[in-house]
Amino acid sequence: MDEWLQRLMEGIDPESPDASYQLFLRLMGLVDWWLLFWLTLGCIAVGGLIGWKRGTFWRDVAFAAAFGPFGWILSWLLPPPLPPCRHCGRSVTAKQNFCAHCGKPIASAVATNSSR
Numbered sequence: 001m002d003e004w005l006q007r008l009m010e011g012i013d014p015e016s017p018d019a020s021y022q023l024f025l026r027l028m029g030l031v032d033w034w035l036l037f038w039l040t041l042g043c044i045a046v047g048g049l050i051g052w053k054r055g056t057f058w059r060d061v062a063f064a065a066a067f068g069p070f071g072w073i074l075s076w077l078l079p080p081p082l083p084p085c086r087h088c089g090r091s092v093t094a095k096q097n098f099c100a101h102c103g104k105p106i107a108s109a110v111a112t113n114s115s116r
Contacts, residue, residue, distance in 0.1 A: 043068045050075045 047064020063071030
């Protein structure tokens with residue numbers, strides 16, 4: 001570690017006012033930016049696939065872009081969106097028989113009641 005730090009600080013005067021800036025530029029020069037770019041795009045693509053499968057495409061793309069592979073885990077841990085009511089378009093839970101907003105019966109409740 002000391003050898004690495006000596007090579008990094010080589011040619012930089014620690015007393016100069018821009019020493020920290022020069023050190024920062026050298027550290028950023030060690031990063032493979034193209035690899036990070038392609039890994040980020042790959043994470044976004046996988047997040048998009050997860051979101052497309054679950055019906056939350058843009059949310060999961062944003063999570064993948066912001067958090068990388070941790071965004072994938074976050075996408076799987078969050079619940080899927082609630083289905084909309086066919087009449088008013090507002091979201092309803094799967095356990096409801098009638099829409100709380102418009103009061104009309106939900107299609108899945110009608111199908112289960114008619115089969116009895």
